[in-house]
Amino acid sequence: MHIKCSLLILFVSSCFIQRKNLPRLYDYVLVAEKMEDMEDQIFKKQDAFICELKQKNIKVTKIERAGKVFFGICAPEEMFAKYKYLLKVSDACNWSGDLSNMINVSIHYFTLKECLRDLLYQGAFESIFCLHEKKEQKKLRTKWASWFAVMKLFQQPVTDIKDYFGEKVALYYLWLGWYTRMLIPAAVIGIVVFLYGLAFFNTSPLIHEVCDSNIIMCPRCDIRCSVWNLSDTCSNAKVSQLFDNEGTVAFAMFMAIWATLFLELWKRHLALHVSKWKVFDWCEEESSDIPTCAASWFLLIYLVVIIGLAHALVICRVLTAILLSQSDWDFFRDHANTIAMLSGAVLHYITIQVMTRINKIVAFKLCEFEKTRSFAATEKRFTVKMFTFQFFTLFSSLFYVAFFLGRFNGYPGNYVRIGGKWRLEECHPSGCLTDLFIQMAVILVLKQTINNIFEFTVPWLKLCLKRTKAKTMRKKMCGNCCRKACREEEGNFNLCNPCMLRSWLENYDLNDVNAFSLFNEFLEMVLQFSFTTIFVAAFPLAPLLALINNIFEIRLDAIKMVSLERRLVPKKTNDIGVWTRILEAVGVMAVIANGLVIGISSDFIPRLAYRYHYGPCATSNSTSLDCMTGYINNTLATAFMSNDKVREDFKELIDNGYNITQCSYKDYRSDEDQSLTSQFWLILALRFAFVILFEHVVVMCKFIAAWFIPDNPIRVKNDRLNDKLRRLKKELQ
Numbered sequence: 001m002h003i004k005c006s007l008l009i010l011f012v013s014s015c016f017i018q019r020k021n022l023p024r025l026y027d028y029v030l031v032a033e034k035m036e037d038m039e040d041q042i043f044k045k046q047d048a049f050i051c052e053l054k055q056k057n058i059k060v061t062k063i064e065r066a067g068k069v070f071f072g073i074c075a076p077e078e079m080f081a082k083y084k085y086l087l088k089v090s091d092a093c094n095w096s097g098d099l100s101n102m103i104n105v106s107i108h109y110f111t112l113k114e115c116l117r118d119l120l121y122q123g124a125f126e127s128i129f130c131l132h133e134k135k136e137q138k139k140l141r142t143k144w145a146s147w148f149a150v151m152k153l154f155q156q157p158v159t160d161i162k163d164y165f166g167e168k169v170a171l172y173y174l175w176l177g178w179y180t181r182m183l184i185p186a187a188v189i190g191i192v193v194f195l196y197g198l199a200f201f202n203t204s205p206l207i208h209e210v211c212d213s214n215i216i217m218c219p220r221c222d223i224r225c226s227v228w229n230l231s232d233t234c235s236n237a238k239v240s241q242l243f244d245n246e247g248t249v250a251f252a253m254f255m256a257i258w259a260t261l262f263l264e265l266w267k268r269h270l271a272l273h274v275s276k277w278k279v280f281d282w283c284e285e286e287s288s289d290i291p292t293c294a295a296s297w298f299l300l301i302y303l304v305v306i307i308g309l310a311h312a313l314v315i316c317r318v319l320t321a322i323l324l325s326q327s328d329w330d331f332f333r334d335h336a337n338t339i340a341m342l343s344g345a346v347l348h349y350i351t352i353q354v355m356t357r358i359n360k361i362v363a364f365k366l367c368e369f370e371k372t373r374s375f376a377a378t379e380k381r382f383t384v385k386m387f388t389f390q391f392f393t394l395f396s397s398l399f400y401v402a403f404f405l406g407r408f409n410g411y412p413g414n415y416v417r418i419g420g421k422w423r424l425e426e427c428h429p430s431g432c433l434t435d436l437f438i439q440m441a442v443i444l445v446l447k448q449t450i451n452n453i454f455e456f457t458v459p460w461l462k463l464c465l466k467r468t469k470a471k472t473m474r475k476k477m478c479g480n481c482c483r484k485a486c487r488e489e490e491g492n493f494n495l496c497n498p499c500m501l502r503s504w505l506e507n508y509d510l511n512d513v514n515a516f517s518l519f520n521e522f523l524e525m526v527l528q529f530s531f532t533t534i535f536v537a538a539f540p541l542a543p544l545l546a547l548i549n550n551i552f553e554i555r556l557d558a559i560k561m562v563s564l565e566r567r568l569v570p571k572k573t574n575d576i577g578v579w580t581r582i583l584e585a586v587g588v589m590a591v592i593a594n595g596l597v598i599g600i601s602s603d604f605i606p607r608l609a610y611r612y613h614y615g616p617c618a619t620s621n622s623t624s625l626d627c628m629t630g631y632i633n634n635t636l637a638t639a640f641m642s643n644d645k646v647r648e649d650f651k652e653l654i655d656n657g658y659n660i661t662q663c664s665y666k667d668y669r670s671d672e673d674q675s676l677t678s679q680f681w682l683i684l685a686l687r688f689a690f691v692i693l694f695e696h697v698v699v700m701c702k703f704i705a706a707w708f709i710p711d712n713p714i715r716v717k718n719d720r721l722n723d724k725l726r727r728l729k730k731e732l733q
Contacts, residue, residue, distance in 0.1 A: 026061070026072035028569070029504050031126045034067050045124040063501050068126075070504050127514075130567040131507050136164050137562055145562035150555050154181050158273065165561070166570025167279055171270070172518055173554065175576055176525060178269050180550040182262045186255060186532070186543035193251045193540040197242040209632040210237040210430065218412050218639055218663035219653055220337060220426060221325045226653060227663050230632070233428045240430040243437050243538060244602045252537040252594040253698055259533050259587035260702040263580070264709040274574040275716045278723075282574045295370050299385065302362055303392055309351065310396030317344040318422050337425070341435055345442035348397045352447070359389035375515065380578045383519060387582055390527055394443070398535060401436045402593075402601050411637070411667055411674060413645030429632060429666045431603045436538040444531055444542060448549040451524070456556050459511045459564045466509045510566045517568060521557055522579055525550075529583065533590035537597040591698045599691035603635075606683050610634055614679065637669040638662050 035043035050071060053060055057079075061072040143149065143157050156177050162170035201207070211234035219225040274280045317340050324336035332339065363385040372378045406427030410416040415423050427435065532546045561568070598604050610631050612618055617627035639646045640662045647654060650663075668680035 026074050028073045028128055030071040030128050032069045034069050042124050132567050140562050145558035165568055168571040168573045171576055178266050183543050183547040186258055187547045190540040190543045193247040196247040197245045204241050205626045205628045207237050207241055210234055216663050218665045221322055224326045236428045236434055237430040240434045244433045248537050249598055251540050252598055255533055255536045256591045256698045257701050259590055260705045263583055264706050267711040268713050271712045271716045275719055279574045295366050306392045307396050313397050314400055345439045349443050349446045352393055355393045383578050401439050402597055405432050412639035412649055413643055433538050433602050440539045444545055459560055462511055463564050511564055513566050513568050530586050534593045537594045591695055595691045595694040599687045605687050605690055609683050635666055636664040637667045638664050638671045
């Protein structure tokens, strides 16, 4: 590779972060495999890169041990002086006048970063890492990276994090802390909605109507399924009442507006800190590459594959329910649908874990295929692709449960079948929202608990094993040092080679990190944000679970980053990048999804129509009856065995000696010819009208909230103007 670069930007921007408090002997350590063949292309790339660094007056120290080559790298102080002067300029992207020469030098610095990225990707260097500072490590452990700090719920030393890990890492924890803080009102109102449903648990006429019913329902499957009593779904009716009530509508509207307020207030919170850190106007050069046509087509094909996987999960659920209904065990036969639903949710979680790894590989390959011009562009493209893949993987099955389950399965005498053989799943008479709630609860709980356990224990166990093996090896490789200066605390900036190598190996033996390590943390939290806002109407307790998880997530990530992993290469930035756009998109999808869940999936509209148009309060002046009395019976249609098509569907039931003349099923159909009734069309029109009204009202509220909340507080604007004034006065003097 032809190296026409000059100096790493991470040797000027991120080294500056490390050296602000204490001088350092080495800023970075590059690690590579020892090459015996000097004609090897990898060796030539290494040598050319190191020679380029030395030509630019960068200090490079080389130590070879046990088949590894360690290059300690330190940027010169004069480079720092120029860089620190540039940082004093508030308008970092609009330098002019006497700074023109400085600009040329700085721009010359920026390009070698991409050269090193390429060398890492091509295998010339195994890894690059910063050395941990023991004093700063201890400080962060005491104030932040320990389980005792969990009690300090929202107190994070973000400035100390910025000084040690750089602005990019600090902004992640700043965003995570703000998100966790904003979850408190959402969690409280979600609990109120849950308690509202619980308050009417024993007095709801809908629950009593189901639990006290003697209505005979049609069989759920064709083979070895008998008729059943409506009262068998009493528990489902009670669960449905907890999450499908009038309070859910208000909560869904609140969460849609909450997502907007969260983002707008986050922008203000961000502006305060980046202004304080003097990086408000910092910008990074990004290429404007256009994705290739082939990459776009492959992306679409892969999304179709993911959606096809969701269909496969649906078929698995159908087959599981059929097989369980044919079991010799009474428990499995009686609870076939419930067990199939739970097993489907667990299978969906396993699929998510497997597909996450496959999605990463595909996203990387697509980015390599597009051949972007900079790492910033690659990171942006990878983020968008990976989030898209994960979103479809996580939510495809949920979209099926929310909007398709039980809506296209047909009716007695005309059932829809897969391959003309297996009947599709049906919702119980209390609605499909309970299925969506269970699906979300299983995935969210498993994803958060199991992922966090593995996220912490796996790196911890790896480090324990590495340290046990590496301790003996370091003694052999490094030997013993008797220099007093190396043992003294103040002398650790002029270490001998054995002590220096020991320090490097201690950092090298920590768990590896890469340029996308922080991306994994962001992706996990943004997907959780999606779960918390999209379909929240079906699961009001989602914000509460997210809040509990995040309280521990902050400390878990902090401990892992400070104590278990190599120090990330600091990177200067002034925002969270493309994640802001993704969060805005999720907020819009939350409005659409929650409107559809309430309008289409829940029974809110049918109950409303019954209360004011079909129920006892609408048809008479009697006040002795509850307005919802008779609602469940109103939602049921009757299939008569005298119908030849119905007898054909339930042939096995009749052959087994069941003497029944009719059975009920949930639908708005005429008992005579099974045609859709006028009530069905009225409710359908009301559903679509509600969705349109809900989305317009919520979107209007979102725009009003965004318009009234400026991104930059007045204090930030005044501080920037004062900074420019002070700088101008100093320049004139």
